Amino acid sequence: MSRFKNWLAPEIEDGKPTKYNWVVKNPENLKLGKNTDIGAFTYMNAKFGIEITVGVQIGSHCSIYSVSTIDNKKGKVVLKKNCKIGTHSTIMPGVTVGENSIIGAYSFVNKDIPDNVIAYGAPAKVIKFLKNEI
Secondary structure (H helix, E strand, O other): OHHHOOOOOOOOOOOOOOOOOOEEEOHHHEEEOOOOEEOOOOEEEOOOOEEEOOOOEEOOOOEEEOEOOOOOOEOOEEEOOOOEEOOOOEEOOOOEEOOOOEEOOOOEEOOOEOOOEEEEEOOEEEEEEOOOOO
16 A cells, blocks of 8 residues: 555554554553554553554544453453454454454444454444455
C-alpha cells in the first residue's frame, strides 16, 4: 500500500497521547506490527500484553484492555494480520481477533473471533464468513 510506504512506529510514552492522539498504558507490553493504522482517541491498556500484527486497522475511539478491573480478567490481546476493528469498539482481555476479520463499529468483543469473518454486536458474534479474497 502506497500510504504506508514510509510508515514508522510512533513514539509511545506511558499514558500520553501519541502524535496521532491515541494512548497506551504499559507500552512496554505493546507489540506493534508494521503498517498499522490506529484511530484517534483509542485507548489501550497493555499491562498483560497487546500484540497488534501487520496491517491492522483500528478505528477511532476504541478501547483495548488486557486487564479488566470490573471482573478481574486479564490476558494478552492479539489482533492478527489485516484485521479491522470498527470505531468505538471494545476488545476485552484474552481475546484474539483472527486474520482478515472485520469487527463492526460499536462492538463489544469478549470472545475470540476466528480468521476471515465479519463479527459485530454486543457481545460480538460472527455474522458472515469471508472468502480468502481480502
